[in-house]
Amino acid sequence: MHLSLRLQPCRTGDGLPLFPAALPGADVWPAHCLTEAVPRPMPRMSVGTRLYTExxxxxFCVTGRIWLTTPPRLSHAHAYSCPxxxxxxxxxxxxxxxxxxRLEVRKEGHSLAWITLSDKGxxxxxxDLSGPAIAxxxxxxxPLCHSQGFLLPDDAARLRALxxxxxxxxxxxxxxxxGGTGLSPRDIAPQVTAALLDLPLxxxxxAMMAASLSKTPHAAISRAVAGVLGQSIIINLPGSRKGVQENLAAVLPALPHALDKLHGDPADCGG
Known part of the structure; x- marks a missing residue:
């Protein structure tokens, strides 16, 4: 897939929204935006997608999506969700x-988001030591094309939204x-995650429970869940660096195959 873009001068690390030329106001949007040169529906680009020259x-790398508010000259137009x-x-x-x-659009590798739940953090x-351990x-x-960490208090509404x-x-x-996988009153990760999942894993x-129980009997109180939301795999991990390493190591061998199948790999699973 290719896009034809009107480029703006920028430095490494600068963030620039990408605005579709097909939408009203493409000619008056702020100068720091990139715009498509050919009006057409914007292709869906997930985080980690990169844009390459010939x-x-x-x-560029897609590192998120934002809502662009309407410029003053288009006071009655909508806001738009843009890469x-x-x-x-x-x-x-x-x-x-x-x-x-003209830039080629392709994604190579997987994108990772890690969320640390900690009131004090x-x-x-x-x-935060456990989040970087995940990364x-x-x-x-x-093979990771993009990774990003997020830090939240132990708040169910904010975790659900994120x-x-x-x-x-x-x-x-x-x-x-x-964090937040145990029995403390502020431990909310498992119930929030479970309520959102399309499919449990x-x-x-x-596998994580077995790995943890081999280290400590206290692992039995963990309520961590894992599953699928959309085309994403979500995994609850403990709040300690050691616990993260032990639990994530238990499922990492299965993750590449799981992600391939979730994204439509037609190959047979047997071997």
């Missing part, structure tokens, strides 16, 4: 800013939570 240089692109290299001004650049009172372990076993957005709007492949939960 020589194979990656210019948020992060520049992967410096882009100099073009001789003619109206010229379009969200207030800056505790360093490190996953990157060592899966899981829904990451899975159904932004399109992350793998979403891991850490009891085998993942059983």
């Amino acid at each position: 020589d194979g240089t990656a210019l 948020m692109l992060t520049a992967l290299t410096d882009i100099a001004p073009l001789p003619n800013m109206d010229d379009a650049v 969200s207030q800056g009172m505790r360093e 490190d372990l996953a990157a060592a076993h899966l 899981l829904t957005d990451l899975a159904l709007n932004q399109g992350y492949d793998l979403i891991c939570t850490t 009891p085998g993942f939960s059983q």
